Amino acid sequence: MQTLDIARLRADTPACEKLIYFNNAGSSLMPQPVYQTVLDHLALEQAIGGYAAEGQAEPLLEDFYDAFAALLNCDRSEIAYVENATRAWDMAFYSLPLKEGDRILTVEAEYVSNFLAYLHQARRRGLEIDIAPCDASGQVDLDALERLIGPKTRLIAVTHIPTQGGLVNPAEEIGNIARRHGITYLLDACQSVGQMPLDVRTIGCDLLSGTGRKFLRGPRGTGFLYVSKDILQQLDPPFIDLHAATWTDARSFTMRPDARRFENWESYVAGRVGLRTAVRYALEIGLEPIRARVTMLADRLRASLAELPGVTVRDLGRVRSGIVTFTKNGEAPPEIQARLRAANVSVSVSSRTSAQLDFGRRGLSQVVRASVHYFNTEREIELLCRTLQQA
Numbered sequence: 001m002q003t004l005d006i007a008r009l010r011a012d013t014p015a016c017e018k019l020i021y022f023n024n025a026g027s028s029l030m031p032q033p034v035y036q037t038v039l040d041h042l043a044l045e046q047a048i049g050g051y052a053a054e055g056q057a058e059p060l061l062e063d064f065y066d067a068f069a070a071l072l073n074c075d076r077s078e079i080a081y082v083e084n085a086t087r088a089w090d091m092a093f094y095s096l097p098l099k100e101g102d103r104i105l106t107v108e109a110e111y112v113s114n115f116l117a118y119l120h121q122a123r124r125r126g127l128e129i130d131i132a133p134c135d136a137s138g139q140v141d142l143d144a145l146e147r148l149i150g151p152k153t154r155l156i157a158v159t160h161i162p163t164q165g166g167l168v169n170p171a172e173e174i175g176n177i178a179r180r181h182g183i184t185y186l187l188d189a190c191q192s193v194g195q196m197p198l199d200v201r202t203i204g205c206d207l208l209s210g211t212g213r214k215f216l217r218g219p220r221g222t223g224f225l226y227v228s229k230d231i232l233q234q235l236d237p238p239f240i241d242l243h244a245a246t247w248t249d250a251r252s253f254t255m256r257p258d259a260r261r262f263e264n265w266e267s268y269v270a271g272r273v274g275l276r277t278a279v280r281y282a283l284e285i286g287l288e289p290i291r292a293r294v295t296m297l298a299d300r301l302r303a304s305l306a307e308l309p310g311v312t313v314r315d316l317g318r319v320r321s322g323i324v325t326f327t328k329n330g331e332a333p334p335e336i337q338a339r340l341r342a343a344n345v346s347v348s349v350s351s352r353t354s355a356q357l358d359f360g361r362r363g364l365s366q367v368v369r370a371s372v373h374y375f376n377t378e379r380e381i382e383l384l385c386r387t388l389q390q391a
Contacts (some may be wrong), residue, residue, distance in 0.1 A: 004181055004289050009375045020345040020380045025163065025214040025323050025371035027220060029385045030274070031281055038219055038274040045270070054269050061269070064276040065150050071279050071287075072208070073199040073225055077258040080225045083270055085190045085211035086113045088225040092186055092207040093117055093157070094238040100126035102154040107132050107140040107169065108361060109162035111188055111355040118157075128152070131357065138316020141360045142171050146177050155184050161191035164350035164358060165325050166298065166365065167317025168192070175204025183191035184231065191216065194221065195294050195373070197287040212271070215322070215373060222271040227259040280382050288375050294322040297372040297381065299324075304385045312389070314367050325350065325367040333366040336388065343387045 010016045010271040011029040021029055037060075039061035040055060044053040054061070079325075082088035096116070098104075104118050118129050127163075130153070134147035140158065147271040156178045160171050171187055178185035187205040194215030196221045200208055212218030227235065237255075243265035245253045255261050271314055274323060282290065302313050310329035328336060333349040340347055347370045359365065370384065 001022050002009075002295055003013045003055050003094045004374055006283065006377065008267050009285070010377075014377050016375060017106075017342060018039065020343075020376075020383055022324075022370040022372060022375040022376065022380075022384065023346045024195075024215055024349050025218075025369060026348045028194075028215060028217045028373055029181040029375075030219065030278070031128055031217055033281055034218060034274050034278045036253040037123065037277040038171055038270045039274050039334075041270040050269070052171075057273050060273040060276055064234050064272055064279075065134070067276050067279040067283065068224055068226075070283055071193075071198070073201050074226055078227055078229055078232075080227065080262040081267060082209075082225050082262060083187075083264075085209050085223040085269065088188070088209035088211075088223045088262075089114060089188055090189075091237060092209060092225055092227065092235075094121075096155060097234060097236065098125060098127055098154055101128065101152055103128045103130055103150065103152045105132060105145065105153050105156045105183075107145070107158050108134055108357040109140070109159060109165065109169065110157075110357065111159045111163055111190070113186060114157065114159065117247075117358075125178075132320065134316070134361075137318045138165075138344060140174070141319055142170065142173055142177065145174070148326075149177075149181050153181070153183055155186060157177075157188075159190075159335040161321045162355065162358065163191060164355040164369070165317075166219065166302075166315030166320040168196075168319040170319075171203045171205070171319075178206075189321065194282055194290075196291040200228070204249060208254065212275040212278060216275070216278045216282060218275040219271045221266075221268050222275040224275070225262055227258065227262065232257075232259065232261075234300055239378045245283065248357075251377040285374070291330065293374040294372060295320075297374075298322045298375055298380060299376070300332060301370060301372060301381045303386070304381055308385060308389050314362075314364065322373060323369060323371045325369050327364075327367055333368045336368050340384065340387055343383075345384050347384075347386055 006154045065079045068079040069076040130148045135141040186207040189210045193210040206228045212222030215221045244261045245255045314325040
């Protein structure tokens with residue numbers, strides 16, 4: 001397997017000189033090429049105006065679709081740029097032809113914004129929500145999920161990696177179940193894209209959403225949506241504009257024939273070219289080497305935390321990601337976060353308001369979340385644990 005040049009990758013991340021950064025599941029640090037791409041485009045907009053700058057950026061804007069096609073193993077026509085992951089997911093979910101009495105099948109570790117959308121549409125359109133329980137490992141129980149499928153089940157919607165813990169749900173196995181039953185499958189890959197390979201053909205999802213700012217290391221305010229050609233014509237975007245459709249005469253219009261029907265005419269062009277650069281950067285490094293290093297670092301962090309008195313690692317699942325969560329006796333997660341911040345160690349806190357089902361079942365209110373990426377080092381893990389151990 002390819003060996004990563006950690007010194008070069010850290011040199012591309014100047015903040016590593018002073019900051020120990022374990023908040024990649026929140027918003028990672030942009031590598032220098034991504035940052036420079038965004039700056040260069042903003043400078044061009046300042047010099048010649050937004051429209052002319054967009055025209056000059058056309059080759060990069062078009063390569064955005066080729067880059068994501070390579071990242072996800074799909075066709076460029078199946079990719080849309082969307083302003084963020086939540087809006088990308090919303091565009092997919094709210095476009096589905098669901099009607100009163102139809103059932104959504106999801107999991108206990110589902111992301112808060114997604115579950116709020118289920119509740120919203122259940123109230124508005126009379127939909128029903130079924131929740132598959134976890135198995136003994138903490139991941140979704142596949143047998144239970146399949147048993148919950150009934151004649152009115154129209155959608156299986158799953159968060160691949162939950163925001164509040166390190167488990168990786170078995171996306172491919174869920175895809176096999178969805179295919180067997182002919183049910184639409186929507187996968188939230190917000191926390192998985194950029195830290196591991198994703199192949200939509202292998203996974204078998206019809207729709208997949210993600211963000212730029214997390215493990216892809218792109219700019220904030222950027223996201224994407226994959227829409228399979230097999231399902232595209234069944235979807236009715238919740239809103240459209242002159243980019244998504246063409247006004248053919250006074251009383252009619254035609255929709256774009258590709259996934260870009262989910263885009264808007266106006267968008268953050270500097271962010272789009274920056275996200276394209278971030279994807280190319282990840283592809284150059286290699287997603288398998290990225291996954292191997294992230295897994296190694298996360299496993300090392302969990303093992304080191306487990307050795308500290310009073311610290312409990314809270315991650316579940318048979319397969320685990322770069323997200324590591326923990327609590328410490330006698331010190332609330334926000335207090336730990338503040339103490340680590342004072343030592344230039346960046347972590348975040350996940351609360352029950354983002355994970356009512358999962359945290360409710362486990363009796364948790366908050367956890368500290370430390371999320372590693374390939375530019376982190378074992379020395380940084382030692383420093384985090386040493387700081388955490390101090391009174």
